[in-house]
């Protein structure tokens with residue numbers, strides 16, 4: 001990211017902006033309710049070396065990145081440019097990732113050392129969140145970052161524009177400590193918003209890894225620790241997503257990338273990156289989500305992030321946008337989750353469950369219901385799958401629960417179970433776990449209707 005050569009100016013800016021921001025509790029992120037069941041989080045870890053990220057995973061120090069890799073794709077990717085055409089520094093890297101085009105189009109070469117005016121936007125390109133807002137304003141977007149150029153009108157930024165619904169845009173000072181505090185704040189605010197709010201797409205930027213490379217060196221224990229810390233912060237974000245009350249109804253894509261690598265230096269240097277070496281030109285991509293090929297050997301490039309985010313939000317990439325990358329998820333946008341409803345019938349008391357796979361979605365694999373006290377089942381359950389009766393061996397009925405294992409190709413399930421008696425106060429929702437073929441079961445609540 002930041003080149004040390006401009007450090008003096010950056011510190012002056014920081015003294016009058018972010019300096020006071022840490023003194024009081026930061027305002028929580030706040031934005032409108034989302035409009036999409038398909039949601040995307042992109043995490044940018046500035047200046048992270050792939051070789052050391054891979055080592056951290058192998059040594060068990062980066063479990064969250066390792067998990068993303070297991071669930072989707074992970075691997076190195078070379079930046080699509082090299083000096084002297086464009087430098088391997090942050091204003092170039094993040095402009096490329098945000099806009100989905102390389103320097104030949106966005107026109108940010110790095111020669112102004114992170115002061116190029118109109119980063120990412122000067123030739124009419126925009127970041128993927130702004131693009132999403134323009135195409136579908138109802139989408140709820142957010143940004144959280146601690147490098148000025150990403151979110152503030154400073155040094156030629158912001159790379160991520162002002163049309164984004166909710167933003168926490170810090171300018172950390174040029175110290176490792178300030179970036180660590182900034183990253184912690186960015187992660188905490190984003191996690192809180194991901195857990196309790198309803199954003200559809202967001203970009204979270206973490207700057208401490210690059211700052212550590214500049215001020216300590218990337219061939220040091222401090223730098224390795226900074227990668228471990230970035231992984232922990234990623235874990236905070238991903239756990240917040242999984243904690244969402246509506247997680248079982250949503251499809252999330254998570255992407256993690258970096259804007260450049262680092263030279264293998266054990267001492268401080270403002271020029272720890274910027275050059276043409278393979279270490280500096282090596283970025284990486286982690287991605288997991290609906291349609292992302294698991295374990296694919298083809299690692300997407302950094303220009304593919306923007307079109308993939310748009311695709312996963314259900315927005316068609318227009319040829320007129322002239323993007324260099326393309327979505328690394330093929331086919332249509334992510335399908336909806338299975339629909340499910342539960343009815344309690346009071347005459348001849350019975351519970352009825354209907355579950356249907358969404359169109360283009362995988363078939364249903366299993367359904368489990370946990371019933372609250374007061375609703376107790378009797379034997380005599382019947383089930384139909386795709387309109388045909390299924391054998392009792394697929395049904396497990398206990399007093400307060402029900403589990404059905406479905407045959408391959410099940411798209412519609414109907415179950416009827418007699419109740420011992422109609423509960424005096426019928427529950428408003430029941431807990432369920434519905435699994436699609438090839439996927440883990442997702443917990444969710446299903447609304448209950450009562451019929452005579």
Ligand SMILES: [Zn+2]
Pocket residue numbers: 001002003047090210211214273
């Ligand atoms: Zn840097």
